[in-house]
Amino acid sequence: MTASEKKCQEELVVLKKEFEEFVYIVSHDIKTPLRAISNLTTWIEEDLGNNADNAILDNFRLLKNRVERLEKMMSALLELSRVNKTEMELYEVNIPKLVNDCIAILDDKSNVDFHFIYNLKNENTVTMGKKLQKVLFSLLDNAIRFHDKEEKNIFVEIIENETDYEIKVSDDGPGIPEDVRDKIFSIFYTVNSKDIVDSTGAGLAITSKIIKLAGGAFKYTPAVNNGSVFKFNWPKQ
Known part of the structure; x- marks a missing residue:
């Protein structure tokens, strides 16, 4: 240097x-x-x-x-x-239980069906548990909060690889218009007016920063049925 x-x-x-x-x-x-x-x-x-x-x-x-x-x-x-200063502790978590714990503390689960796919060699792993819980909760809450149908379907898929976990949270909601997809990870940006959907618009920005801190990558893709797919990889410690 x-x-x-x-x-x-x-x-x-x-x-x-x-x-x-x-x-x-x-x-x-x-x-x-x-x-x-x-x-x-x-x-x-x-x-x-x-x-x-x-x-x-x-x-x-x-x-x-x-x-x-x-x-x-x-x-x-x-x-x-303060993402890189708090809740950095490593401890053992059970991945399916962690997902269920996130669902349990969601504000509104009425008319929501959750669908799970787990392809795990071991359900337990040592990681930054609080950080992973924050990411999963944020994506689940986001999928429900911005859903536009009375009956909602939320899908969680977690695949264990040699060096990381591929985690996907998707829904059959309205999706995100193509012309604003590059803005959704910006702090305080919301697709809908804050008067229509009660949200600070900070969830995805915080989620993205946590995933980068963990050494992973985060991206959005539209679902085949016009819903949203948020996919990230979470490196093993």
Whole structure:
């Protein structure tokens, strides 16, 4: 490595550290005034009492909704900045159980059928369990949250190879329009308006960063039935 390359690398490390510190400070310190705005809105509502105009109350609810959304975005930004600093522990997990645990904590599983394909030499593996759980949960939650049909089918396929696991989460939902597929891994981007689907738009960005941290690759492809297929490989430790 030349002196110039070494200097560039050192500067990059410093800039990365400064950026992470900036993101932490901004996302952490903004939460306090946001909570204050929400509390003040509630107090004003209480002061107005039962005689308040419905239009005013609707505006207060809209204001609190926007504050809550911004608070969630700040939390997501903080989580993204700390991906490579938290929950890095290696421990043994049972892969089918890990998938079932993710499904168990999903908010809304009504009218959802889950389909599993496991091709595993050993169901247990030592890995960054919390990170893998975060990825699987995010993809399952994403598949359900953006589904457009009353009856939903979610497919999970995990194949064990010599050096990694090929993991695929797919659905029979609306899929993602071709003209926006290159944007879906960007922080805060959502295909649908945030007023239509309650989402920060940070899930895929965080998921992508976790997979890169683990040494894997992540990609989206459209399903044959117009649904979505998210596929990634998770290297063995």
